[in-house]
Amino acid sequence: MLYERWSKAEDSYIPAKREATAYLDQPPHTGEIEAAIKAINKKAATGLDGIPARRVNQIPIDDLQQFIRLVWINTKLPRQLVDMKVKPIPKSLPRTTVGNTRPITIPSTVMKIINQVILQHITPYIEPHLLPQQHAYRKGRGTATAVAELFTKFNHSGQTLLLLDLSKAFDTVNHTALFAALRAATIPSKEYNLIRDQYLDAEVRVQWAKRYAEPFSLTNGIRQGCTLSTTLFNLVEAERERKCRIRMQRIPYEVVMYADDKAVILDDESLVQRVLDVNQQTAAEYGMYQNNSKTMQLRLDRNATEIKTVKWMGILLDNKLSMNQEVEYRIEKARNAARDYTQAVKTIPPSMINIAIRINGACAIILPHLTYLWKEIPFTPQQRATLIDTATQLLAKVFDGTSGVTATSILNHVHNITKGLTPRLKQLTSLETLMPTPMEDQAATKENELADWAGGTDIIYARPDQPMETLPDEGSLQIPKLLSRRKMRTPRSSAQGTNHTLRRRESCLPQPLKPHHRPLVLVVTSTHLRSIT
Incomplete structure (x- = not known):
């Protein structure tokens, strides 16, 4: 075809x-x-x-x-x-x-x-x-x-x-x-x-x-x-x-x-x-x-009794331009996203996903459905309040039982996003009101470690007499296996005078990625440079 x-x-x-x-x-x-x-x-x-x-x-x-x-x-x-x-x-x-x-x-x-x-x-x-x-x-x-x-x-x-x-x-x-x-x-x-x-x-x-x-x-x-x-x-x-x-x-x-x-x-x-x-x-x-069969037509009538809708740029437009159908559509998508996110997180062991990742993921998945083109679409104040309340309730339900996240911090975060901004996935305001400070430091430390792991290899150029070599796309680096969990026994403390054993588990941290040592051959050699002269 x-x-x-x-x-x-x-x-x-x-x-x-x-x-x-x-x-x-x-x-x-x-x-x-x-x-x-x-x-x-x-x-x-x-x-x-x-x-x-x-x-x-x-x-x-x-x-x-x-x-x-x-x-x-x-x-x-x-x-x-x-x-x-x-x-x-x-x-x-x-x-x-x-x-x-x-x-x-x-x-x-x-x-x-x-x-x-x-x-x-x-x-x-x-x-x-x-x-x-x-x-x-x-x-x-x-x-x-x-x-x-x-x-x-x-x-x-x-x-x-x-x-x-x-x-x-x-x-x-x-x-x-x-x-x-x-x-x-x-x-x-x-x-x-x-x-x-x-x-x-x-x-x-x-x-x-x-x-x-x-x-x-x-x-x-x-x-x-x-x-x-x-x-x-x-x-x-x-x-x-x-x-x-x-x-x-x-x-x-x-x-x-x-x-x-x-x-x-x-x-x-x-x-x-x-x-x-x-x-x-x-x-x-x-x-x-x-394709005229897929061409959509909508006539604007403020007094219409029958509601008709068309979709353009991901927005539901109705013939009364009331935007009620768009609000209902956004709430439905946000609820489905929150449900799918909650079910997906339940299948992940707590040791593999921390609170910072949970908060970032929930905000990035749920909020864009409700705040897409917040400034450009002429929502009424009541419709905006409904969307804000829905966002707050969904996030509160997702973060239920999460330490360091309160209802006040969730409400402040939603209000910061909807202050006349155009919320997009890359333009969401910082999550400082949601994430505690130690988590931010921990996330920054891990980002620095990942940056140190991502080491490149030097390019080795082919000689003019060598044929051109095409390297296959090997894709992204493989995720390393987690460390095995071991049980450790602490010695008896003489000050306590009790005979009990404390156990602790080591945290499962991924090993640093080893840089590839395979040389990368540049495709364009001097032979091909001379071929175009």
């Missing part, structure tokens, strides 16, 4: 290279390369080159800069960097069906660095071509700004909300339309040519159940997982929306866009079909397919 989806475009045209301008297309300097290395996700999966992202800091910056300079001067990428691994990620059940998966491409680590440098160069050229209504993958924007804009525009009775659905949008973008949008953005020639080489005669290898399928050519689609994919897709969607506006000049409407999710707000319900037809036509011109 992935082969049919990505190799269906037989007449896809990729234009020729551009002529470079000397004063605009200089190779990146050391600062840009260091910034690109810092921006890479160190927990990302390993590509076909076999270099783990967590080891990228051990590559000498001088060698990496020399290689990128050769790539920039010759405007040519080695084939080993262009080809990528694809891993389908299940979206829903059944997981054995390819249609229910999202294919994520995993480029090589060196290619990630090059693409990060390219992204830094082309962002100032692409950003002016994007629309203010686009909120995905842009600095200073996100789901919070998209939801806030929707509630600002969709608040009058009689308005109609259309939630358009694009099927497999990233995987079906036509390459001809993609490079036409890049040429219109007037990005520098070097960056344009390097992006072009990544889509010209590129092959992908699908990994499924630890096995690889036969490689096949990628003739359409934007590769999800690539550093440039989100920016390129935003550019294509901006060009497509401009075409829609040209063809619907006499139709007044508002739009809120987040990646491939598009919300259209109309004042006249009779124009719904016209908007659907135009969006479907423009999607087909860019190789995408709009």
Whole structure:
């Protein structure tokens, strides 16, 4: 199915290279390369080159800069960097069906660095071509700004909300339309040519159940997982929306866009079909397919007697915009999360999980369900009070019998989170009001010990006459076995004068991880450097 989806475009045209301008297309300097290395996700999966992202800091910056300079001067990428691994990620059940998966491409680590440098160069050229209504993958924007804009525009009775659905949008973008949008953005020639080489005669290898399928050519689609994919897709969607506006000049409407999710707000319900037809036509011109059967429609009526709901960005919107259904939905999810967390903790021995981990886990699992986009959604004061009371009661039930945690500390912690903040998993306030001070010191000591354990190995470069070696992704380090419990007998105390035996158990602590001594071979040798000159 992935082969049919990505190799269906037989007449896809990729234009020729551009002529470079000397004063605009200089190779990146050391600062840009260091910034690109810092921006890479160190927990990302390993590509076909076999270099783990967590080891990228051990590559000498001088060698990496020399290689990128050769790539920039010759405007040519080695084939080993262009080809990528694809891993389908299940979206829903059944997981054995390819249609229910999202294919994520995993480029090589060196290619990630090059693409990060390219992204830094082309962002100032692409950003002016994007629309203010686009909120995905842009600095200073996100789901919070998209939801806030929707509630600002969709608040009058009689308005109609259309939630358009694009099927497999990233995987079906036509390459001809993609490079036409890049040429219109007037990005520098070097960056344009390097992006072009990544889509010209590129092959992908699908990994499924630890096995690889036969490689096949990628003739359409934007590769999800690539550093440039989100920016390129935003550019294509901006060009497509401009075409829609040209063809619907006499139709007044508002739009809120987040990646491939598009919300259209109309004042006249009779124009719904016209908007659907135009969006479907423009999607087909860019190789995408709009599934009208999954398109949701909601008409705002404050006096409605029958409640209808649609889901957008994880939020339940009702036709009265009362948000009562959203509050009930959040409470139900939080209760289910608290129940599952309590059952999971019961199966773990107390010696393997301390109070600090219990508190962190409960707050991170339960609270986001209740406080998601707390500031942007127009909840009433009564609804906010209901959510706060639910959060306090659930945490009190989970922490029942936990030493050092009181009802007052739980209530203070919930109030600190809901003080006009936008609570997200990474933005939850500190847990000082819940965790006692000794536990924090103990957790800090363990973090320092783990940092000392995580020692890396030096990279040993291959000689020019050696063939390229691809190292398999060994995954994360194995968890060491716990120490065996031993019973210890204390001697009789003469002062007490009693004949009894005290027993104590040693705490089960994991042994420090031993660093791997296996040398890491850099994939790009000097032989491959000369092959691109």
